[in-house]
Amino acid sequence: MSRAAIRYAKAIIDIATESNNAAAVNNDMKTIGAAIKENGELHEFLSNPIVNGTIKMNALTEIFPTLQAETKGLFQLLLANKRFEILSAIATQFNTLFDIASGIEQAVVTTAVPLTAELEVLVTNKLKEFSSNTISITNVVDASIIGGFVLRIGDKQFNASVANKLQQLKREFTY
Secondary structure (H helix, E strand, O other): OOHHHHHHHHHHHHHHHHOOOHHHHHHHHHHHHHHHHHOHHHHHHHHOOOOOHHHHHHHHHHHOOOOOHHHHHHHHHHHHHOOHHHHHHHHHHHHHHHHHHHOEEEEEEEEOOOOOHHHHHHHHHHHHOOOOOEEEEEEEEOHHHOOEEEEEEOOEEEEEEHHHHHHHHHHHHHO
């Protein structure tokens, strides 16, 4: 993540918080971030230095017609500074800063198969024992862990996967 993206995100969250519109701008940033991540052509378009900034701005306002004033102001700032290529990073950083300010912790649960709704509720309830913050769970499916799960909250990780257990056994037998 570039320092510039962090600075832009901090500035926009300050502006949005002052106008009591941070939640709406957060939704804008989620939409923008997801669109750029899912659409390679949009990412390439924004990163292309040959494309005029005004064209990029017009395209973004056409693609996202219902944005908040603060988000449109960010587009104006990116146009003036010729920095549209970092829009995705700004959106991601904004979402992170918003979650921190709102007391929301992101938990990533990696499983071999998708979590069922009942299992997600159980995981959420268990996580509430470890944190007083609201926890948002993202499920990542990775068949290579074979079974079990890997839980990551912030910089903490708990690995209860079958693949990890097999790796531990392998290390024990090789020594």
